[in-house]
Amino acid sequence: MSANKPYQYQSGFGNHFSSEALKGALPEDQNSPQRCPYGLYAEQLSGTAFTVSRDQNQRTWFYRIHPSVMHCPFQPYRKGEHGILGTFDSRTTEPTPTQIRWLPFEFPQSKDVDFVDGLHTIGGAGDTALKSGIAIHIYTATVSMHRRAFCNSDGDILIVPQQGCLDITTEFGPIFVAPNEIVVIQRGMRFSVTLPDGSARGYILEVFDGHFELPDLGPIGANGLANPRDFQTPIAKYEHTNEQWEVVNKYQGELFVATQEHSPYDVVAWHGNYAPYKYNLARFAAINSVSFDHVDPSVFTTLTCKSAYPGTAIADFVIFPPRFEVQMHTFRPPYFHRNCMSEFMGLIHGEYEGKKKGFLPGGASLHSMMTPHGPDAATVEHAISRELNPCRVADGTQAFMFESMFQLRLTKWAVENSQRDHDYYQAWQDIPITFNPNQK
Ligand SMILES: O=C(O)Cc1cc(O)ccc1O
């Protein structure tokens, strides 16, 4: 893994940021001067409807060399060939309540698959056109994007790199993310992914409505979990070239491409609160039970995309961080359960505390709404017989969960994937049955 490049960032979550690569490029007293400093053009990027309440309103003003409208018409790109979906109905996807697990997703054989071509939708719910639902994607890429930008009109994406760093150029400036960090790139933002390690694999959660926020802390108080100051937003950096670029636009789950004679990364300055950010999962300040019983994993919510139902998320991004476990007279692993939310899990590195076998870095599992699941037999055997001394759990490990109020449907790619573990149900078949009516 390459070292984190010394990029500079602005710190804070949801701040009104401002950044200029050329001193004086930001108009000082207004957004849209008749003529902007240095002859730049002002362009607004809206992340919420103009009229949403002030506390929800998100937008950014770019000061750029070319207005981004200077491009040729969009044409279909790899229609019917790419692996991406934006609508999840009976024509395209199938539901299954069975527990599903995938071994690590395979890299493409060919050495010319970039981040866009290497995207595969696993499943999702709803429809981008109605701005209702989510999608979960996997990326496996073997080459950097070359004079090509990606732009998603369908929603915000949260990228979880699992293998390989991503050096991401955005309209807001460069962001460098390594495994164990995440990056959120919101609807409509152009970005290009370079692979400093030659290849990369990871997971993507896409929400078709709303934006990710920090969860409320309630009785926890003012600090803890993901702290706002640990979120990092890039600073402006521009290039002025007249080479030909492609902008690949995901719109309604389809891809379209347009060419233009300038770099999309010609933003000299910007200000606003609609901006991408990264976060290092090692910064998560975990809160948990220090007495007894297993606490629900919601204590590990890192980011949440709220629905209209208070407390019920369109999607939560939950992590299982290294920590101490100290609960007495307690079955310590994740409990057996059936959930009214869908649970998609991935593993960045290490071994998940609920599974001794088969859940591997770069793989995934799906426990659908109300589908029974829990620790595997080997984990149970250990948990019911071990000594409950305080100890470290999940050291050297980082698992995560995309938890959603929606019922997910799976793509053919996911269902028929060569990495699907058809024996997953075996994980629970040897759980020791210890019932004895004569011994309490
Ligand atoms: O199913 C899982 O492994 C995720 C999970 C972890 C946990 O600690 C409690 C509940 C839960 O769904």
Ligand SMILES: [Fe+2]
């Ligand atoms: Fe679960």
